[in-house]
Amino acid sequence: MKITDSITVKKERVIYLTFYREFYKNFLAMSNGQDQIILAGAFLHLTFESLITYTIRLFLNTAYSHQGQGVKRLWHNIFETERLDKKLQFFSDILAINNDTISRTLKNIDNFYRNKLSPLRNKVLHGHEVSETILPNGRLERSKLSGMLTETNIKDLYSEFWRNVELFLDLFNNVVVPEGVNLSPDFIKKDLIQGAKDNLRRIELEFVKQQ
Numbered sequence: 001m002k003i004t005d006s007i008t009v010k011k012e013r014v015i016y017l018t019f020y021r022e023f024y025k026n027f028l029a030m031s032n033g034q035d036q037i038i039l040a041g042a043f044l045h046l047t048f049e050s051l052i053t054y055t056i057r058l059f060l061n062t063a064y065s066h067q068g069q070g071v072k073r074l075w076h077n078i079f080e081t082e083r084l085d086k087k088l089q090f091f092s093d094i095l096a097i098n099n100d101t102i103s104r105t106l107k108n109i110d111n112f113y114r115n116k117l118s119p120l121r122n123k124v125l126h127g128h129e130v131s132e133t134i135l136p137n138g139r140l141e142r143s144k145l146s147g148m149l150t151e152t153n154i155k156d157l158y159s160e161f162w163r164n165v166e167l168f169l170d171l172f173n174n175v176v177v178p179e180g181v182n183l184s185p186d187f188i189k190k191d192l193i194q195g196a197k198d199n200l201r202r203i204e205l206e207f208v209k210q211q
Contacts, residue, residue: 016050045121097174112164169193
């Protein structure tokens with residue numbers, strides 16, 4: 001009898017890096033016009049949500065690879081395609097050590113996404129007006145979306161993006177690893193947390209070198 005092992009090799013494209021590359025390209029070119037500002041804002045939103053989704057999935061596929069499929073099935077069948085607040089709730093309820101600091105951090109991350117990134121992205125995608133009107137008294141009046149589409153606002157969002165990315169990634173120092181699973185000492189701190197930060201910074205460096 002000849003027995004052949006079946007080996008499956010999965011190669012996943014890390015989409016948040018593609019989004020971040022588009023963000024940073026337009027971020028550096030914002031002085032060229034409002035088109036670049038619009039694209040920078042939209043791609044920053046896409047990067048943030050995609051990074052969070054990918055990182056949770058990466059942890060699950062690694063830490064739970066030889067465990068019962070309940071938690072992974074719950075994520076893949078329900079939460080992976082849910083809104084970001086639901087994904088963060090999954091992280092809080094299922095993966096993280098339960099404490100008040102983690103809950104506050106996740107709430108702050110959700111607030112940044114809900115109150116800063118989403119309004120800009122939603123107004124752009126839903127075709128809100130981008131206009132500026134000079135009133136009879138000489139005052140400049142901007143539409144709500146136009147007021148968001150400024151270099152200053154996008155720079156502020158970029159700073160907050162990095163602050164919240166680091167907060168989220170550092171939460172993986174407090175995840176619950178299933179009993180009996182021995183992860184590599186480098187997986188969480190080096191591959192998952194620092195690896196994501198380094199990949200984003202590497203993209204920035206690529207564009208800086210081209211200037």
